Every structure is written in structure tokens, then in C-alpha cells.
Amino acid sequence: MTVEITSLEQRYENLCLAEDSKDQLFKDLFKKLRELKGELCQKEDEVDNQERIAASFREENKTYKSELDSMRRDQGKLSYVSVLVDGDGMNFLGSLVQDGEKGGHEAARRLIKAVQDHVQNVDPDIPPNTCYKIRIYANAEGLTRAYHAASVLPTDQDLTTFIQGFNKGDTMCDFVDVGHGKECCDVKLQDLLKQDIDDLHCRRIIFCASADDGYATVLRPRQGMKPISLVEGPPFARAMKELSLTFESTSFETVFMTDKLKPRRVSFGPTNTTITPPRTPTQNYALAAKAPPPQPPPQSPAQAQAQAQAQAQATRPATxxxxxxxxxxxxxxxxxxxxxxxxxxxxxxxxxxxxxxxxxxxxxxxxxxxxxxxxxxxxxxxxxxxxxxxxxxxxxxxxxxxxxxxxxxxxxxxxxxxxxxxxxxxxxxxxxxxxxxxxxxxxxxxxx
Known part of the structure; x- marks a missing residue:
């Protein structure tokens, strides 16, 4: 009997321990729930704060985007494509030059159209309001002589009216006469090229000087700094040909000649050659010996004496x-x-x-x-x-x-x-x- 009581007591104690353990479990669970609830409230507050911050950022982003779009529109108004032409080496088609002022106007129109087509092809995202600055530098007198020598222009016609027509073709078209000295044209174009490369508003450079290797020294170290297109008129010179493999390259055959102007020089052979007299009456003895003397009109004694002296001078032995x-x-x-x-x-x-x-x-x-x-x-x-x-x-x-x-x-x-x-x-x-x-x-x- 005593054993049974002891056993029952032991069982009771075990049950009490189990109940105590159960009570402690519930207490621990409630404590944990209170802790989790506190953390949840804290996280909810943090989320609310993040949402308010995100909403603020969205508003600011919307404002910044509007300002950026406005800046891009303003920049688009100032952006331009620079077209630089060495007029001494890139010669306009003879049919355009021969047409004087009308030909100059047509040359400007064709050049702008050719540039626009090329830029749209290589940079389709270019703003539609981008302007095209076309600057041509050349020695007008020397270029006129070259066109004369190549029999493209008659000797009684110069480039004045063509240049005037080109300059009137568009407000952004400038054909500038730099005067004598090839270096005048080169220096100006090289400095403009450097300036356009550094100008943030310059979207692209269209460089037209295919036959002159001198520009390669400026172009080569600036590869990758600005989109540049090289235009081929006469065949690319060696260094320019190498650069054309790196830069975009194209040709404007509706505007520029594809060959250099080739002079048709005076030929001395069995055929007769017309000799242009000097602007001042200066005797060339070798020519005077070849030409028959003119028949003089009736003269006074003084005039006859002067004529005799002139004839004696003209009949001196040739040099x-x-x-x-x-x-x-x-x-x-x-x-x-x-x-x-x-x-x-x-x-x-x-x-x-x-x-x-x-x-x-x-x-x-x-x-x-x-x-x-x-x-x-x-x-x-x-x-x-x-x-x-x-x-x-x-x-x-x-x-x-x-x-x-x-x-x-x-x-x-x-x-x-x-x-x-x-x-x-x-x-x-x-x-x-x-x-x-x-x-x-x-x-x-x-x-x-």
C-alpha cells in the first residue's frame, strides 16, 4: 500500500511539473508574440516612412525629368552639325560653278540635303531641329585659275557670282575667300576642327578634305572624342584613307568632283597658239620677231620718226x-x-x-x-x-x-x-x- 501511495505521489509531481512546463510555454509564447508585435509595429512605421520618401522621390524625379527634358530641348536648339570644307581641294561640280549665282544656290541646297541624308543614316536619333553650319574656305583667285586651267570656266568668268549664290543659299552657309597661301585655308580649318570637337553643342563633324594628308595630324589623336564623318571627293590621300577605316566615310557625288582639277596647259607644237598680250605695252623680242609688222596709218613726221624707232627696237635680235x-x-x-x-x-x-x-x-x-x-x-x-x-x-x-x-x-x-x-x-x-x-x-x- 505504501508503494502505491509513493507511486501516486510521484506521478502527481510529474504531472505538476508538466503543468508548470505548459504554463511556462504559454508565458514564453505570449512574451514572444508581444516582442514580434512590437517589431511589426516598428517595421510598419519604417515602411510608412519609406513610402513617404519614395513618394517624395517620385515627385522630385518627375520634376527633374521635366527639367531635363526642358534642358534637352534647349540644348537641341543650340546643337549643330559642323560641315568643314577645304574648297581648294574639294571642288564643286563644273555644271554648278558654270551656272554662276544660280549654281551657287543649287550647290548649297544639294550640300545641305546630302549632309542631312548622311546624318539621318548614321545618327537617326538626332534632334529634328538640329542646324547645319557649312563653312568653306578657299583661295578664290587661285581656285578660279584652277577652273580656268581645267577649261571648266571660261577665262572671262570668275567665282564671284557662284560664291555669292552659295552664301545666299542658306543663312548657315559661308564660303570664305582666305586669299593667297594654302596655309591660310589649312590653319583655319584645323582650328575650327579642334573647336568643334571640344564644343558640347556640336553633334557631328562632316569633314571634306579627302586629298590632303595634312589634316590627318589633327584628326588622328582625336579619334573617339566626337562623331566625325570623312567625305571623299578626289580619292583619299594615304593617311586620310587609313583614317576613313576608323571614321564614318561617305561621298557627295551630286556636289563635289571625284577627281582633282587637271589643268589643260598650253601646247607648243605644229598648231598655232594664241598669245595673250601683256596688260602693259611691253615688247617680247622673241614674239616680235615671229609676228609680221602691222601696216601703220598715215602719220605726221614726228609720229613716223617714233614709229621708226619702235620698229628698230622690235627688230632687235631675239634673246x-x-x-x-x-x-x-x-x-x-x-x-x-x-x-x-x-x-x-x-x-x-x-x-x-x-x-x-x-x-x-x-x-x-x-x-x-x-x-x-x-x-x-x-x-x-x-x-x-x-x-x-x-x-x-x-x-x-x-x-x-x-x-x-x-x-x-x-x-x-x-x-x-x-x-x-x-x-x-x-x-x-x-x-x-x-x-x-x-x-x-x-x-x-x-x-x-
Missing amino acids: PISNKPKLSVCVNAQGQRVDRSLKISAKETIKSLKSRKLCNMFHILDACSYSGCTHEHGTVLDSQDLTDLMFIARSSPCYTGLSCRDINCISGHRCAFGDKCPHADCRFERSMHGVDTVIVRTVEYVVG
């Missing part, structure tokens, strides 16, 4: 043929034309002769194809002056280059400095530097 330079086509082993070396005077003498603005064609070739020539014809030069004048004439590169075979060509076919040329913007193409001067074949012709 010896040795005073005339020998024009020749010299070719090296590569088939390239080579300019024969000249024994020239001192630099001061060359500079003085150059300042006289002599007509090279008149003095060297005994003929000038320009009816309105403004350069000095004057008296016959002596042998050394003719040699020096030939040297001066060679400072202008031949349009045809090393392949020239015109025996009457007096332009230069190689840079006088060769591979050691100190001029980064030398007007001679790179291929005309370091030319092999060993002559393997020569055809000579003596002017006179």
Missing part, C-alpha cells in the same frame, strides 16, 4: 635661245616624274623676284592663257632670273602629281625639302616627298 629654260619630262626607275635640280640665286634674290608677281607662264612658256591676267608680263628676263622663276613656279604642286607627263608643266612634282620637310602642313602630298631623283629617261624641249 639667245640659251637664255630660255629647258622644259623636260624626267622619269625615275619607278616611272615617277622628277624635277631636275636648278642652280638658283640667293634667298634674298628669290624673295625679291617673287615679290614682283611675275606671270610664270608668260615668261617661262612665252604664253599666258588668262585674258585678264593681273601678273606682270614685262620685258624678257635674263637666264638666271628665268631659272629662279622656274624655282618659284615649282613651289606650287602639280595637280597631276608624280604621274604628270605634260612637257609644258612648270609646277613642282616633288617637295624641295624631301623627307626632311619641316612643314607639317606642306602643300605637297606625302607621296611627293622623298622622291627618287635618279633620272632614267628624259625628253627635253627648249622654249623659244
Whole structure:
């Protein structure tokens, strides 16, 4: 009996322990619930705060987006595409140039249309209100002579009306005459190119100077800084050809010629050549000896005496043929034309002769194809002056280059400095530097 009571007591104690454990469990559960509820309320407060902050951010974002759109619209009003053209090397189609002011207006319209089509093709997201700034720099007088020499323009027509028509074609079109000196055009275009690359409003640059490697030195270090398109008129020069593989490239064949202007020079052969007289009545003895004397009208004794003196002067022996330079086509082993070396005077003498603005064609070739020539014809030069004048004439590169075979060509076919040329913007193409001067074949012709 005692054992049973003890067992019952033990069972009771165990039950009490279980009840106590159950009570403690419920107490712990309620405590945990209170803690979780507190944390939930805290999280709810945090969420409410985050929602208020998010709502504030949404409002601010909406405001910022509106301001950004407004800034983009304002920037779009100022954004532009820059079109830079070396007018000396990128020549307009002859049909446009021949049409004077009307042709200039049409050239501006075609150029703008060609640029717009190209930009839409390579940058379709460009703002519709983007303007196009077209700036052409050229030596108008020299360019006129080139068109005359290539028989594109008659000698009684210049580029004045064409340029005026181009400038009137659009308010953003500017054709600027930089005057004499090729470097004038190069320097201006290079500085404008650098400025447009740094200008945030410039959306793209359309660069038109395919035949001049001098611009490669400015373009090459700026690859990737600004979208640039290279336009090919005459074939790309070597360095520009390399860059065209990196930049966008295109051609505007409705606007620019695809070849360089090639002069059609005066030919001395069995056919008769018309000689343009000097602007001032200066006697050329070699020509006077060839021409029959005119029949004089009735004269007074004083006039007859003056005429007799003039005839005596005109019938003086012609300048010896040795005073005339020998024009020749010299070719090296590569088939390239080579300019024969000249024994020239001192630099001061060359500079003085150059300042006289002599007509090279008149003095060297005994003929000038320009009816309105403004350069000095004057008296016959002596042998050394003719040699020096030939040297001066060679400072202008031949349009045809090393392949020239015109025996009457007096332009230069190689840079006088060769591979050691100190001029980064030398007007001679790179291929005309370091030319092999060993002559393997020569055809000579003596002017006179």
C-alpha cells in the first residue's frame, strides 16, 4: 500500500511539473508574440516612412525629368552639325560653278540635303531641329585659275557670282575667300576642327578634305572624342584613307568632283597658239620677231620718226635661245616624274623676284592663257632670273602629281625639302616627298 501511495505521489509531481512546463510555454509564447508585435509595429512605421520618401522621390524625379527634358530641348536648339570644307581641294561640280549665282544656290541646297541624308543614316536619333553650319574656305583667285586651267570656266568668268549664290543659299552657309597661301585655308580649318570637337553643342563633324594628308595630324589623336564623318571627293590621300577605316566615310557625288582639277596647259607644237598680250605695252623680242609688222596709218613726221624707232627696237635680235629654260619630262626607275635640280640665286634674290608677281607662264612658256591676267608680263628676263622663276613656279604642286607627263608643266612634282620637310602642313602630298631623283629617261624641249 505504501508503494502505491509513493507511486501516486510521484506521478502527481510529474504531472505538476508538466503543468508548470505548459504554463511556462504559454508565458514564453505570449512574451514572444508581444516582442514580434512590437517589431511589426516598428517595421510598419519604417515602411510608412519609406513610402513617404519614395513618394517624395517620385515627385522630385518627375520634376527633374521635366527639367531635363526642358534642358534637352534647349540644348537641341543650340546643337549643330559642323560641315568643314577645304574648297581648294574639294571642288564643286563644273555644271554648278558654270551656272554662276544660280549654281551657287543649287550647290548649297544639294550640300545641305546630302549632309542631312548622311546624318539621318548614321545618327537617326538626332534632334529634328538640329542646324547645319557649312563653312568653306578657299583661295578664290587661285581656285578660279584652277577652273580656268581645267577649261571648266571660261577665262572671262570668275567665282564671284557662284560664291555669292552659295552664301545666299542658306543663312548657315559661308564660303570664305582666305586669299593667297594654302596655309591660310589649312590653319583655319584645323582650328575650327579642334573647336568643334571640344564644343558640347556640336553633334557631328562632316569633314571634306579627302586629298590632303595634312589634316590627318589633327584628326588622328582625336579619334573617339566626337562623331566625325570623312567625305571623299578626289580619292583619299594615304593617311586620310587609313583614317576613313576608323571614321564614318561617305561621298557627295551630286556636289563635289571625284577627281582633282587637271589643268589643260598650253601646247607648243605644229598648231598655232594664241598669245595673250601683256596688260602693259611691253615688247617680247622673241614674239616680235615671229609676228609680221602691222601696216601703220598715215602719220605726221614726228609720229613716223617714233614709229621708226619702235620698229628698230622690235627688230632687235631675239634673246639667245640659251637664255630660255629647258622644259623636260624626267622619269625615275619607278616611272615617277622628277624635277631636275636648278642652280638658283640667293634667298634674298628669290624673295625679291617673287615679290614682283611675275606671270610664270608668260615668261617661262612665252604664253599666258588668262585674258585678264593681273601678273606682270614685262620685258624678257635674263637666264638666271628665268631659272629662279622656274624655282618659284615649282613651289606650287602639280595637280597631276608624280604621274604628270605634260612637257609644258612648270609646277613642282616633288617637295624641295624631301623627307626632311619641316612643314607639317606642306602643300605637297606625302607621296611627293622623298622622291627618287635618279633620272632614267628624259625628253627635253627648249622654249623659244
